Amino acid sequence: ATSRLSGKPLEEIIGRTCWQVVHGTDEPYAECPLKVAQNTGNHEEAQLYVPERDIWIEVSVDPILDDDGRIEKTVHVIRDVTERRRAVDALAASEDRFRSIFDNANDVIGFVSKLGKILEINKRVKDVLGYERDELIGRNFLLSGILAAKNAATIVRLFKEAVETGGFPHKRDHDRTEVWLNHKDGHTVLVEASTAVMRKDGKVEGFLSILHDVTERCKAEEAYRSLVDHSLQGLAIFQ
Numbered sequence: 616a617t618s619r620l621s622g623k624p625l626e627e628i629i630g631r632t633c634w635q636v637v638h639g640t641d642e643p644y645a646e647c648p649l650k651v652a653q654n655t656g657n658h659e660e661a662q663l664y665v666p667e668r669d670i671w672i673e674v675s676v677d678p679i680l681d682d683d684g685r686i687e688k689t690v691h692v693i694r695d696v697t698e699r700r701r702a703v704d705a706l707a708a709s710e711d712r713f714r715s716i717f718d719n720a721n722d723v724i725g726f727v728s729k730l731g732k733i734l735e736i737n738k739r740v741k742d743v744l745g746y747e748r749d750e751l752i753g754r755n756f757l758l759s760g761i762l763a764a765k766n767a768a769t770i771v772r773l774f775k776e777a778v779e780t781g782g783f784p785h786k787r788d789h790d791r792t793e794v795w796l797n798h799k800d801g802h803t804v805l806v807e808a809s810t811a812v813m814r815k816d817g818k819v820e821g822f823l824s825i826l827h828d829v830t831e832r833c834k835a836e837e838a839y840r841s842l843v844d845h846s847l848q849g850l851a852i853f854q
Contacts, residue, residue, distance in 0.1 A: 620695055622668060632778035633691060652676040653686055656811055662696065671700040675760070723806070729778045729819050731757040743828050745799030763795035763803045770794055774822075781819050784814055793829070805830045 618625050621636050628636050634643045643650045648659040659676045675693045681687040717724055717737050723744070725736040733751050740746055744761070756762070762770050773792070777783050791809045798804050806826040813821045843850060 617693070620670075620693060622671070630651075633693075637665060637672070637693065638699070640699050647690060648676045649689060652678050652689055654685060656680070662700065670695055670697045672696065691771070695720045717777065720825075722828075725734070726821060727756060727824065728821040731755040733773065743804060743826065744796060761796050763797050765803075766795050777810075777812065778819055781814075783810070794826075796826075804828060806831045 634640050648661045652659040656678050661674045663672050673696045675692040677690045678686045679688040721800055723739045726734040732755050736748055756772055794808045795807055796804050806827050807829050808824050810822050810824040813823055
C-alpha cells in the first residue's frame with residue numbers, strides 16, 4: 616500500500632524517512648505530525664496535500680514507548696483521502712454558491728421547522744419586513760406577531776394541517792397562497808408565499824418558503840378597481 620501511495624517500489628522506501636518518501640525532502644516541515652509526536656509523545660493526526668502526486672493524505676502517528684517511558688518507535692499510518700477531500704471541497708463550493716444565491720435573492724427565503732421555528736432566513740427580509748435576520752432566526756413565526764390579524768388564524772390552521780397530513784390540500788409537496796404580514800414599523804405587507812414541504816425519511820421536517828412582495832401590485836389593483844367602480848362613464852366588458 617505504501618508503494619502504491621508513494622509511487623515508489625518498496626526497496627526505495629525501506630531505510631528512508633517518510634518525508635523523503637512522501638514529500639521528496641530531506642528535512643521534515645515545521646508541523647510534521649511524526650516529529651510533533653516524537654517531541655510530545657502524543658497521538659497526532661493531520662491531512663496534508665502532496666503536490667508531487669496531486670493527492671491528499673490523512674496521517675496518523677502513535678508513539679510506542681519503551682519500559683523507561685521513552686519513545687522507541689512510532690506507528691505511522693498514511694491513508695489516501697483524495698476522493699473524500701475532493702467531495703468535501705465540492706460540497707463546500709456548492710454550499711458557497713447556494714449561500715450566495717440565498718443571501719442575494721430578490722425574494723425572502725426562509726426555512727421553518729415543523730414546530731414553526733424560523734431556522735434560517737435571508738437578508739432580503741430587512742427590505743420587505745424591516746427585521747434583521749438575527750431578530751427572527753430562532754423565533755416561532757406562528758407566535759411572533761409577524762402574521763397579520765386578518766389572516767393569522769387561517770395560516771396557523773393551514774400550517775398545522777400541513778404538518779399533520781404531510782402536505783397541502785390538492786398539492787402534496789407545495790402550496791402558493793397570499794399572506795398578510797406585519798412590518799416591523801406597524802404597517803401590513805402582502806406577500807405571495809410559495810411553500811414546499813421538507814422531508815426526512817418520509818416524515819415532515821419543516822418547510823421552505825419563498826415570499827414575494829406583492830403589496831404594490833395589490834395597491835395598483837385596488838386603485839384600478841376604485842377607478843372603475845367610481846367612474847362617471849358607463850363601463851362594460853363583453854365576451
